[in-house]
Amino acid sequence: MAYSTISKPSLYFNTKLYTGDGTSSNSITGVGFAPDFVWSKARNGANAHILVDKVRGATKVLHSSATTAEQTCNANQDMISLDSDGFTVGTPTQFLGTNTNGRTVASWNWKANSAGSANTDGSINSTVSVNTTAGFSIVSWTANGSNATIGHGLGSVPKMILLKCRTQGDKWIVYNSKIGNTKYLVLNATDAETTSSTHFNNTSPTSSVFSTGTSGNVSGTGETFIAYCFAEKKGYSKFGTYKGNGNANGSFIYTGFKPAFIMQKKTSGTSDWVIYDNKRDVSNVVTQELKPNSNGAESSNTNIDILSNGFKQRANYAYTNNSGGTYIYMAFAAEPLVANVGNSIPATAR
Numbered sequence: 001m002a003y004s005t006i007s008k009p010s011l012y013f014n015t016k017l018y019t020g021d022g023t024s025s026n027s028i029t030g031v032g033f034a035p036d037f038v039w040s041k042a043r044n045g046a047n048a049h050i051l052v053d054k055v056r057g058a059t060k061v062l063h064s065s066a067t068t069a070e071q072t073c074n075a076n077q078d079m080i081s082l083d084s085d086g087f088t089v090g091t092p093t094q095f096l097g098t099n100t101n102g103r104t105v106a107s108w109n110w111k112a113n114s115a116g117s118a119n120t121d122g123s124i125n126s127t128v129s130v131n132t133t134a135g136f137s138i139v140s141w142t143a144n145g146s147n148a149t150i151g152h153g154l155g156s157v158p159k160m161i162l163l164k165c166r167t168q169g170d171k172w173i174v175y176n177s178k179i180g181n182t183k184y185l186v187l188n189a190t191d192a193e194t195t196s197s198t199h200f201n202n203t204s205p206t207s208s209v210f211s212t213g214t215s216g217n218v219s220g221t222g223e224t225f226i227a228y229c230f231a232e233k234k235g236y237s238k239f240g241t242y243k244g245n246g247n248a249n250g251s252f253i254y255t256g257f258k259p260a261f262i263m264q265k266k267t268s269g270t271s272d273w274v275i276y277d278n279k280r281d282v283s284n285v286v287t288q289e290l291k292p293n294s295n296g297a298e299s300s301n302t303n304i305d306i307l308s309n310g311f312k313q314r315a316n317y318a319y320t321n322n323s324g325g326t327y328i329y330m331a332f333a334a335e336p337l338v339a340n341v342g343n344s345i346p347a348t349a350r
Contacts, residue, residue, distance in 0.1 A: 004235020004257065004336030005133075012111045012134035012236065013332040015260060015279040016086065022101030024076045024091045031086040036112035036129055037138055037228060038087055039064070040097065041290050043104040043280070043298040047097030050079065055116045055129050055138045056226060058082045061095060062164055064187050064292040070166040106280060106290065106298075108261060110228075112138050121151030121208045128153035135231030140166075145221035147201050149209040158205045158229040159239035160330050162187060163212075166224045170217045175200055175210070176328050178241040179267055185328075188293050193267040205229075235336035239329070241267075246323025248302075250313025253329065258308050260334035263292065264319070268326040271319040278306060278334050285314050309337045 006012065010032050018028045037053040048063040058081050059073040071094065073079050078095040080088040087107075089099035097105065116129030116138065124144060130137035130153035137153045152158060161175040172187035179185070181204045183193045199218055203211035210229065212218040218225070232239055238255040244266075245251050258278075265273045273292040280288040280298070284305040290298050303320060305312045311331070313321040320327070 004333075005233050006236040006333070006336070009236050009257070009260065009333040009335065012131065012136070013260060014109050015277045016107045016109060017279050018105050018107065020089070020092065020099040020101055020103040020105060022092065022099060025080065025088060026090070026099050027083070027086065027088045028107070029083075029086040031109045033109075033111045034084045034114075035082055035087060035109035036114060037110040037136075038082065038107055040105055040107040042097030042100070043106055043288075043290070045097060045100065045103050046295050046297050047100075047103075048095065048295050049292060050095055050098055052079050052082070053129075053138050053226070053228075054082055054112070054114055055127055055140050056166065058087065060166075062166070062226070064172060065295050066188055067169045067171055069169050106277065108275075108277065110134075110136055112136055116140070119151035119153055121153075122149035124148045124150055126151050130154060132156075133233075135233045135237055137229045139227040139229060140224065142222065142224050143212070143219040145214065145219055147214060148212050148219060150212060150227070151209050152205070152227070152229045154207065154229060154231045156207050156231040158210060159232050160230040161205070161210060161227050163218060163225060163227040165217065165220065166226055168216070168220060168223055170220075173199055173217050175205070176267075177204070177239065178328050180204075181211075185265060185267065187273065190270045190272055190293060192269050230330065236333045238331045241326060241328050244313065244316075244321040244323055244325040244327060246316045246321060248314055248316070250304075250315065250321045252307075252312045253310045255310040255331050255333075257333035257337050258335045259306050259311055259331045261332045262304070262306075262311055262329055263331075264327055264329040266319055266322070266325050266327050269318070269322075274303075274319050276304060276306070281306075308335075
């Protein structure tokens with residue numbers, strides 16, 4: 001029987017829910033570790049997704065729902081710092097989804113390795129904050145407009161990469177191993193998979209580098225970029241694909257663990273991205289959904305069941321389970337299906 005490589009997933013990924021108070025310093029604790037990448041979204045307001053990390057700095061904001069270049073928070077406003085057990089948000093100004101009084105917020109938190117260090121593995125040098133145990137790295141570099149390779153530091157092959165130009169209003173570009181190196185997805189849009197040789201140079205990532213082409217979305221001369229790279233770790237993370245069947249007794253997707261976080265997208269046609277987690281919905285059926293490509297408030301639909309070993313579709317929506325549709329997903333564990341001996345408790349049903 002296969003054991004999880006990570007006995008306590010919550011040391012590397014955790015969802016933290018909080019309520020804004022409108023003050024100049026609202027300390028959000030209880031994440032369980034010092035987060036290096038925080039992705040947050042107001043649940044009860046039509047506010048943009050907020051993405052910050054320690055490589056760029058906690059006050060440098062990108063939005064998954066927009067092409068906007070990186071924005072900087074004012075002092076003691078919006079996002080202030082990433083802390084030892086969470087983060088601090090301040091007086092809401094530009095980004096009302098961070099700490100508006102009474103605003104309920106979902107934050108998804110990942111552990112890398114602080115502000116990072118120099119990496120010279122690629123044809124372009126990069127700054128990399130990496131957690132090889134959890135298969136996650138944050139990568140920043142300055143492009144030269146040509147085909148290039150970028151060091152990611154994982155020591156294993158990334159299955160999913162979220163990539164954004166920091167200095168220009170370009171698309172969020174997504175690499176997923178299931179659709180391959182000749183295609184890409186757009187995180188801030190509903191687009192189906194698109195074929196292009198100028199995004200990943202028709203070259204798959206290796207255990208040390210990923211490739212970028214000449215598209216301005218991934219390589220503009222003198223422009224700076226950020227990428228969030230994810231490798232698969234048994235019992236902790238899974239990056240896969242499935243076919244929809246178009247009914248309420250929907251497709252079952254095996255992950256090998258009880259998911260804490262699921263993001264999925266139809267690749268064979270246009271549809272929203274959608275995120276579920278185990279904190280907003282503590283029992284089945286999971287109904288609360290947030291969409292990375294939309295500023296919209298949280299909506300409620302009959303969606304999926306989170307199970308001890310994966311998740312199951314429970315409706316026929318274009319973004320989850322159309323008959324014959326092809327979908328990708330990324331999932332992180334709440335509990336491994338089979339624990340390491342002497343460590344965590346194996347996953348149980350909800």
